[in-house]
Amino acid sequence: EIVLTQSPGTLSLSPGERATLSCRASQSVSSSYLAWYQQKPGQAPRLLIYGASSRATGIPDRFSGSGSGTDFTLTISRLEPEDFAVYYCQQYGSSPRLTFGGGTKVEIK
Amino acid sequence: EVQLVESGGGLVKPGGSLRLSCAASGFTFSSYSMNWVRQAPGKGLEWVSSISSSSSYIYYADSVKGRFTISRDNAKNSLYLQMNSLRAEDTAVYYCARESPLADYGMDVWGQGTTVTVSS
Numbered sequence: 001e002i003v004l005t006q007s008p009g010t011l012s013l014s015p016g017e018r019a020t021l022s023c024r025a026s027q028s029v030s031s032s033y034l035a036w037y038q039q040k041p042g043q044a045p046r047l048l049i050y051g052a053s054s055r056a057t058g059i060p061d062r063f064s065g066s067g068s069g070t071d072f073t074l075t076i077s078r079l080e081p082e083d084f085a086v087y088y089c090q091q092y093g094s095s096p097r098l099t100f101g102g103g104t105k106v107e108i109k
Numbered sequence: 110e111v112q113l114v115e116s117g118g119g120l121v122k123p124g125g126s127l128r129l130s131c132a133a134s135g136f137t138f139s140s141y142s143m144n145w146v147r148q149a150p151g152k153g154l155e156w157v158s159s160i161s162s163s164s165s166y167i168y169y170a171d172s173v174k175g176r177f178t179i180s181r182d183n184a185k186n187s188l189y190l191q192m193n194s195l196r197a198e199d200t201a202v203y204y205c206a207r208e209s210p211l212a213d214y215g216m217d218v219w220g221q222g223t224t225v226t227v228s229s
Binding site for chain 1: 144146153154155156159168170171204206209212213214215216217219220221222
């Protein structure tokens with residue numbers, strides 16, 4: 001079973017700063033099947049990145065994804081006020097079929 | 110507009126049953142695999158179950174296997190989750206989500222969620 005560990009649990013930053021979020025897998029994950037989601041309070045998650053590095057439709061280019069194997073990163077180049085939220089990584093595999101990381105909260109410092 | 114709308118949540122006693130529905134519109138429902146994802150109060154996201162476009166492939170998380178049943182009716186553009194033998198730990202917001210092969214199987218459309226509370 002693949003376990004996704006996200007770090008840090010909470011990231012305290014100011015608007016305009018760069019955010020770097022980590023997602024580490026217990027086994028190698030196909031880069032094609034690693035996604036990132038953003039969730040704001042009271043809202044459903046929103047797909048940001050798929051295939052480890054491809055932005056979903058309508059996602060601003062300040063969001064970027066990278067990584068391979070067991071280490072993946074979501075970078076927000078310059079935080080906007082609307083970017084303060086919780087971010088989840090997710091892998092698509094065989095057993096279990098889907099796994100989410102525990103999430104990283106990006107909060108205003 | 111592409112949309113998913115869940116319904117059927119509510120308060121149920123431990124050991125009880127509930128059936129969730131998810132109505133799809135604005136896209137060819139029969140072409141997509143679908144998922145149920147839940148989120149316990151104050152917790153992270155947990156995948157629950159997946160069903161392929163023609164119902165040929167069905168998967169469950171270990172935590173719900175044997176108790177929950179996913180199904181779909183492509184003629185009605187609807188996804189379902191039959192939940193039996195409910196436990197307190199099943200209390201969560203339940204989301205249905207579309208899985209897109211164009212997004213490497215990322216879930217690109219989500220409903221607003223329906224709340225299930227299991228309590229005596």
